[in-house]
Amino acid sequence: MSNNTEPKVIGDTNDWIDWIEESIAKKQIKFYDYKHFDNTQEIGSGSLGKVYRANWKNSHGYLALKSFINFNIAAEEIVNELKLRREVDFHENIIRFYGITTENQNDNSKKYLLVMEYADSGTLRNYLSERFVNLTWNDKFNLALQLVNAISFLHDGEIAHRDLNPNNILVQKNTIKLADFGLSNRIKESFNFQSNLFKSIAYVDPQIFNVKKNSKNQIQIYSLNKKSDIYSIGVLLWEISSGRSPFFNEPNDFGLAMKILNGLREKPILHTPEDYIKIYTDCWNNEPDNRPTINQVFSKLNAIISDFQENEYNVDIQLLSEQLPNPNNEVPENIINNSLNKQIIRKFNRINIKEIEPLISSNLILNDFELVVNEIIHFLEDVEMTVIRKNKIIKYLNIHNISLQEIYNWLLSDQNNSNSVFLLGVFNHFGITIGVDEHKAFKLYLKAANSGNLSGMISLGNCYDKGIGTGVDKQKAFELYQNAANLGSKRGIYSIGYCYFNGIGTSINIQKAFELFQKATNLGITLGMTYLGYCYDNGIGTNIDKQKAFELYQMAANLGYYIAQYNLAIMYEYGDGVKMDINQAINWYKKSAEQGIISAVKIFLQCQNINAELKFTGNTNEWIDWIEESITKNKIEYYDYKHFNNIQEIGFGSFGKVYRANYKNSHNYLTLKSFFNFNIAIKEIVNEIKLQREVDFHENIIRFYGITTEIQSDSSKKYFLVMEYADNGVLRNYLNENFENLTWNDKINLALQLANAISYLHDKEIVHRDLDYQEGLKNYPIFNLNYCWNNEPNNRPNIDQVVTKLNTIISGFQQNEYNADIQLSNEQLLKPNNGISENDINNSLHKKMSQIIQNFSRINIKEIGPSISSNLIRNDFELIVNEIIFLFENVEIEKKKYETINFLNNYNVSLQKIYNWLLNNQDNSNSIFLLGVFNHFGIEGNVDKQKAFELYQKAANSENVFGMTSLGYCYGNGSGTSLNKQKAFNLYQKAANLGSVRGMHNLACCYRTGDGTNINGQKAFELYQKCANLGNVIRISDLGYCHENGIGTSVDEQEAFELYQKAANLGYYLAQYNLACMHKIGKGVERDKDQAIY
Incomplete structure (x- = not known):
């Protein structure tokens, strides 16, 4: 009696494990001793766990062992699966469950594995891919009938599978074996149902995407059921008839879901029996109530098979007598082709494919590769023009077992086709198979665009917009986007909206942008969905509608767009447009972080430690009341x-x-x-x-x-x-427009006014906190004020001392102005024949430098040019090169171009002059390195990462540490060369040994992430510490990160806070962000939202 009693469970993981153990003890589940399994081999892995095959004792037959990555999370669902397995008992078309085995772990815990029947032919998807050419219609009908038979058995037991797709249908010796009926789907729901939904979108009942609201305006989620299985059966019957995945040339995204919901279906394959077509089209009817039951499907299939077998002999005779051409007779080509088509489709197993290969091979290969190219171009339409494109292409080719070299060679040989021209441009743009060559990419995009290729137009527009392989021309970018949009490009419609939104090549027109984003959304473009959501979120071009914003972000997020995922996380975190849900916020921050949003990485780590207190606590109406009351009073x-x-x-x-x-x-x-x-x-x-x-x-x-x-x-x-x-607008604009006419008197007066304003704030105990150094004093250095940006805050003057010093300078300036002018005219406006030695010139220049600085607006630099020798000019340019390179030590790589141009502008050195000087002075390793930087970032020329790599290599070979670290970057990121993490590590190590702070930092990062070496937190910490001790602002922040997260040291949030604060005070933006996050949640410091906002 006790053996038949069902064990009771409560819900805790231990309770589920107890249920399993009790069922084993009562022999309700068979237990297999793990030590008796041998020849264990891994045959598959996924997000849920791994699958192995193994022999049991001395048997030559295989069993399948299924393990789970996170048994604690999956335990309840596994118990439910075991119960279901016992309910369905045995069916020839369902993978049989045999029992449980356990493997003891090092920590004395048990690893549970399900013992299952083994299917030797893998999944239905693999089976069709490998054997379709040899399948007769009889074979296909039998596969379909077995599948329907298995689902009929489940439905008779009141079980709905809900996740039918060719990847969880197995085949063993030509027999269908249904696996994971509901298990994987329910576990996926526990983790993330929405993201997995889109992976099998073509097989899922489209009603799941039919958003409906109840009387309370709440969204109702459609529950998948038996009728949903019927829909999936319809798609699978079509797949069995065609041998390929449905909508294989469409991206699995929201756009496809909407098309299917609105009636899109695959077209029947030529020569498919009409009765078979009628079965699967009835099954995939949009209205669930109009779909047949599984038993009706089974009966109709049985009838087709009976008729087919009855007529098969006559069909064979007809094929042999009428359609196989007599080799002695000359037969028209169209008859041969028609004959071949019928034979291939209806009796494929009886034909030796090699016999017909000469007739069709060239066209077949041509069509195959053209199809691949077209599919790639189709899904790229909704992919950002970043390295994500490269990743998507490589993933697609891997799935279809096409090598990169194979498709690359095809593209090279097919340059009469504009699609191939465009895709070859993409390969050059992102360094697929070859090194990055943006100039070559630009030319190929141009060629494709000139042939009317829409993708070529969009990418050419992006080149002009961003200055990729050519100069920036926003107007041309806008025109190209507009032409593509007018010709029907979905991406073009979005891009024009983006231009109107941001004023790129045209005037800002928010209303037009909104309308175009709406249109792009209707066409399924995730970028358009996200921007439209942003418009509704912020009332841009429309009224604020948080609910609508949320829905749009969610649509795009479910389709994998990381910006939408990040925005969705924010809405969940703050309860903005949706009920606050920290768990959902964490989920979406994590997803966007996995795709590279830096801020999401930080927030994701911290959100795991926060609770509902993160919600904005101030009531909006209270603040409005404060304003209204202040006005009234x-x-x-x-x-x-x-x-x-x-x-x-x-x-x-x-x-x-x-x-x-x-x-x-x-x-x-x-x-x-x-x-x-x-x-x-x-x-x-x-x-x-x-x-x-x-x-x-x-x-x-x-x-x-x-x-x-x-x-x-x-x-x-x-x-x-x-x-x-x-x-006059902002200071930046004022200086851009008026700088040439400003005297030093004007500049010092501007500085004094700025200092006076800050002094006034400080007197009121108010700190501005957002004075951008790029627009302040540091960009226009005033001598004797260097100490303002001293690395140590305690060594800096207070604002009153700055004001006093500036006043002293102005007084001295006005007093000496006349004498300075006389001195300049007498001593420094030199003529070529003055006969003054170079040493005298240098002494004179140094002695009177202060006058040159103070009266620069009054000097005609051309008058003293001829008297300065070539060596002096050389020394000046060498000094500039050395200063720029020194500047790079504290600059992240993506800012090198900006900092270089900014530095040269401040010293009134034209880009062309310094570029020409670098070209003519390649005997100096610093000049070689900096020329590499110019090529790397397209400074005064096109981006040429291959050339940059060669120059970095040349500089590195001359023991130049800057060349070493940049060459390491190239190897570490596949820039201008193939990826080689080991070489990158070795170069960073060599540079670090020679005293390079950048080398030490990059080496620390390698040890932290395990790039080119083993992960070693201790070494990473020590190197970050060494860099920070040398005063490097970025490394100070990195050291703070180590203390915050316990990398190579114990967690010390107080120390992390202090280091972030130090780096933040020195102007490093990531440290400022980290500091804000710590203030926000009270980590390492008392919680202070006001400080976080600053």
Whole structure:
């Protein structure tokens, strides 16, 4: 009696394990002793675990052993599977469950494995791929009948499979064996149902994508059921008749799902019996209620097979007598081809394929490769123009067992086809099979575009937009995107929207952008979905609709687009447009982090330690009430919006727009600042208003005047800040437009005004925190102020000392101005025949350098040019080259181009001059290296990573440490050469041994990640420590990361915080971000959201 009692479970993992153990003890489940298995071989692996085959004791037959990567998570589902297995008992078309075995682990725990029947031919997908040419229609009908028979058995037991696809249907000795009926699907649901759904989209009941809402406006999820199995059966019957996957030339994405939901189906294969077509088309009917039952399908298939077998003999005779041509007679080619088609399709197993190969081989090969090229181009339409394209192409080719060299050779030989021209451009662009050659890619895109190829037009537009292989020309980019869109390109429609959104090659037009994003979304473009979601999220071109934004982000996220995944995570984290769900936030941060979003990596790690307190706690209405109350009590001046006129938009950013306007009859302008998402920004706006009132008025601080509101169509208020108007725009623009006309007197006065404004804030105990050094003093150095950016904060002056020093400089400047002019004219405006020695020139130049600096606007540099010898010029350029290279030690690789151009602009050195000098001075390893940088990033020329690699190699061979580290980068990233992590590691090690801080850092990263060597956290930590001790800002931040995450040392969040703070104070943006995150969740420091926001 006790042996028949079902063990009870509660829900804890140990309870499920107890259930298994009790079932074994009661002999309800057979136990196999693991030691009796031999010849164990792994035959498959996936996200859930691994599958092995093994012999049991002395048997020559195989059994399958299925293990699970995370048994604790899967335990409950495995128990359910065992129960189901016992219910269905035995059926010839269902993989049989034999029992359980356990393998003892090192920690004395047990590893559970299911013991199953072994299928020798693998999956149905593999079986069809390998044997389809030899299958007769009789074979295909029998496969279909076996599959239907297995599902009929399940349905009779009130079990729905819900996950039928050719990868979980096995074949053993030409017999269908159904596997994992529901197990893998339910476990996937436990982990991530949505992402797996799209992997088998063609087989899934399309009703799952038919979003419906109930009376409470809540989304209702369709539950897969028996009718869903019937739909899957229909697709599988078509696949058995065709030998290929359904929609194999379509990406498995939301666009395909919507097409299927709207009625898209595969077309019947030529010569398929009409009755068979009728069966599978009835099965895949869009309406579940109109689909037949599994027993009806079984009966109809049986009838077809009976008729087929009855007529088979007559068909054979007819084929032999009428369609096999007599070799002695001359037969027209069309008859031969028709005859071959019928024989191939209807009696393929009776034909030796080699006999007909000469007739069809060339066309077959041609069509195969053309089909592959077309498929790749089709799925690239919705893939960003980044290295992701390379990864997708390689993955596709691997799946289809096509070698990179094979397809590359085909592309080279098929350059009369614009698709092949375009795809060869992609291979050059991203270094597939060959090194990256952006200039060659540009030429191929141009050739394809000139042939009317839409993909070529889009990629050529991207080249002009980004300066890839050519100069930047935004207008040409816009025109190419527009031409492609007009010709029907889905990607072109999105790209035009992107241009209107960002003002690329045209004026910003948000309404047009919104409409185009909507159109791209309807066509299934994930980029369009994401941008449309962003518009709804922030009220750009439409009213704010958080629910709509959420749905669009979710659509694109489910299709794998990492930006949408990141945005979705934010909405879940803050409960913005959806109920707050930290677990979902973590899930989507993780997904976007896996695809390379740096901020998502950080947030994902930290979100695992946070709870619902992360939710924004301030009620939006409370902040609005504060503003309204302040206006009522006259604490804030209110301006009636109707009195503003001549309103013009003058700025646009991620947070909102800036306008200028006249108030009433005044001819003077005021500034109006609006916000896209006032609800999110409201708290910060209130804090800004409070600060503005606190600082009151200062001539060097933009004045806050008050608030105005515009009534919207839904009767809500749109708030604007009313501010002082600055007619010359931001400092960056002012310097760009006026720098040539500024004297040093002007420059020092600008510096003094800036310092006065900061001094005023500091007197009020207010820290600005967002003065961009790229627009401040450091870009335009004023002598004697070097100590302002001293590495040690304690060694820097306070702001009052800066003001005093500047005032002293100005006083001295004005006092000596006349004498300086006389000295310059007498001593330094030299003529070629003055007879002054080079040494005298150098002494004079050094002694009077301060006058040159202070009066530079008054000097005509051409007048002193002829007197400076070539050696002096050489020394100047060598100095510039050395300074640029020294600058690179603290610059991330992606910023090298910007920093180089910025440095040269500051010293009024043209790119062409320094480039020519580098070309003519290749006897110096630093010049060789810097010329490599110019080629690497396309500075004063096209990007040529192959040339850059060669120059880095030449510099490295001369023992140049900068060349070594850059050559290491090339090997480590496959830039201009093939990937070789070991060579990269060796080069970094050599550079580090020669004292290169960059080499030490890169070597530390190798030890941390295991690139080219074994992971060694201790060595990584020691190297980061050494770099940080040398004052390198990036390495200080890395050391903080080690302390935060316990890499090579114990976790010390306080030390991590202090190191991040040090690097953040030195201006390193990633350290600033990490610091903000620690403030946000109170990690290593007391939680402070205000500090996090700063």
